Amino acid sequence: MTQHLHQIRGTVFCENKGICGVVVSDGKNCVQTDKQGNYSLNIDNESRFVFISTPSGYLTEIKENTIPLFYKPIDRSADKNYNFHLKKNPHDDLNHVFFAQADVQAIRPENLETYHTFLNDYQEELASYRNTDIFGIDCGDITGDNAQLFPPYIEAIKSLNIPVYRAIGNHDMDYNGRSFETSQHSFESFFGPTCYSFNKGKVHYIILNNNFYIGREFYYIGYIDEKTFQWLEKDLSFLEEGTPLVIVMHIPTRLTEKQQPFQFDYNTLADQTVNAEAFHQLIKDHPTHIISGHMHYNLNICYNDKLMEHNTAAICGTWWCSDICLDGTPRGYGIYQVNGNQLIWKYKCIGKPDNYQARVYLPGASKEFPQAIIANVWNWDKLWKVEWMEDGKLMGEMTQYTAYDPLAEKMCQEAVQTYSWIAPVKTNHLFKAIPQNPQAQISVKITDRFGHEYIQSAQDFSSFFLQYQK
Known part of the structure; x- marks a missing residue:
């Protein structure tokens, strides 16, 4: 099938001055802005967004207090520029802090009322990092198959008033379409692209969608498709050799240090990324921390000296039936402190002091x-x-x-x-x-x-x- 290319252009600037070297993408192709901050990008009829990889030292505008506006929907009915207005980060983001949560998985509105009370814990914890660049990471499953709960979730988390970068989870997908490509539309309408990147200090952050809806009922597998691989290769090509990576996705890449024999059963296909080895190989030259969710338990896996995965326990605990997860971990979230290219992390239990670690x-x-x-x-x-x-x-x-x-x-x-x-x-x-x-x-x-x-x-x-x- 012939792809009809369409060229879009725009400028990335701060205080009316163009920013050079910013990576701009439509999820397939990537270009960098020139010395004046200008770019032009060829897109095809499948591209839904144009977005930037926010450079270190800058912040995007945000909406609803937590949604970073690093993206713009593409409007093919109008010939217009897609400009991005950034502001200088008031903090030196060489050192920064982020929290990582997984599986809010709100099933009904009262779950979000409870989640809103959890945010007091976040606020108290983050207050200890005043005068530091702070943001959040959400590993997906914001809702439990109910897109109508996205707005009350957005309203609940407003109180944090910091950017939160979100990955899509399998329970955030639309299950009523005929293919994987239709499964992202509700999530995208609230939060933008499901694969993107940004930069903080020396670290490059990547958010990926590895939930592959198979087009029938509610079934999915953990899988990274070729379009994502190709975009990821281009995104990584702009980095200096050895740049540290933090990669966020919903489904874990693996659940064991060594690859296990393949089993063709649903739990095996849905609880880990079936083509994880190809993914690990692609990022092998970068020291990387993967942060995932999905499993409702806590697990740290050191694959090798350069690659570690943090599977994060669920905020909802046992699907809002209990304060603990399936492995006994209390519901909570990760706190990651980044100093240059070094990460320090801890797990913070909701309603417990920092030293409650067992x-x-x-x-x-x-x-x-x-x-x-x-x-x-x-x-x-x-x-x-x-x-x-x-x-x-x-x-x-x-x-x-x-x-x-x-x-x-x-x-x-x-x-x-x-x-x-x-x-x-x-x-x-x-x-x-x-x-x-x-x-x-x-x-x-x-x-x-x-x-x-x-x-x-x-x-x-x-x-x-x-x-x-x-």
């Missing part, structure tokens, strides 16, 4: 290890150390193992009454130890990969159940 059960909580103390350390990776203490004395490192979190098992039994398909998932961030003195005061000392230490006292199972029961 749940520690006294003996009796685990059916498998009834004599053991159990620690669920939700943001753990292999560079963390988990030790136990008796009456304040260090006794040694705990043993990492994979199983169900005791509280998650109990909460999912309760949640099944609402949704029959809910079930706990096994997690690898559990630790156990047999206390030498069961009568001692038991606590756990956690040291994260950045040297931060946290001490959490052990409690009996019933106290946790009463605390988290909804």
Whole structure:
């Protein structure tokens, strides 16, 4: 089929002065602005937006307090310029901070009323970073298959008053079309393109759509299509060698460090990106952090020295049935502090202090290890150390193992009454130890990969159940 090309042009400027070298795209082709900030771009009849990769040191205009206007819908009925007005960032974005949330997944309006109260937690946390460039990342599934809830979500999150860059989730798609290409229209009408990039300091941020709707009922797979690959190749071509990347997508690329044998079943196809190896290969020359959601649990995977993925637990917990997720992680969000090209991160539990980094059960909580103390350390990776203490004395490192979190098992039994398909998932961030003195005061000392230490006292199972029961 013949593609009819149409040329659009415009200027990117700040304070009436053109900005040179800004990357402009229609989601397929990419060009850079010239010395005067001008560009011209050939688009075809499939292009819906023209957008910029916002350069470091600048901010776009925003609407509704959180939606960055880095894009403009293409109007083929008029011959006009597509100009972008930027403003200088009042902060030095070489050092910046962002939060990352996943799976608000509002099913009904009252969910957003509760979510609105969670934003007080965000506000308190972000207040500690005054005089810093701050923005948000949303890993998708803003709603639970209900585009009518986009407006109340936008109204709820207004109070943050910072840019929030959003990825589309599978539950944000339109399922009533005949193809993948029709699945994005509702989301785009509120938030713009589903694949785009921007820059902060030394870091290049990329938002991708890896939810591939197969054109029947509500089924989808995790998949990056060729159009996205080609756009991504062009986007990366403008970067200096070794530029750090932060890539945001809804569905994880993988759920294990090593690629597993392929299985042709729906859960395998829908819970990870089936062509992740090609994607990993494309970004291999850049130190990269991938931030994803979708799974309703927390998991950090270090693929190699350059590539790490942070699968972020759900803000909605167990689909608004419980304050915890399927692996026992309390609902919360990630906080990422960027200093030059270095990232430091932590997981912030809603309604809990910053140092709440584990749940520690006294003996009796685990059916498998009834004599053991159990620690669920939700943001753990292999560079963390988990030790136990008796009456304040260090006794040694705990043993990492994979199983169900005791509280998650109990909460999912309760949640099944609402949704029959809910079930706990096994997690690898559990630790156990047999206390030498069961009568001692038991606590756990956690040291994260950045040297931060946290001490959490052990409690009996019933106290946790009463605390988290909804």
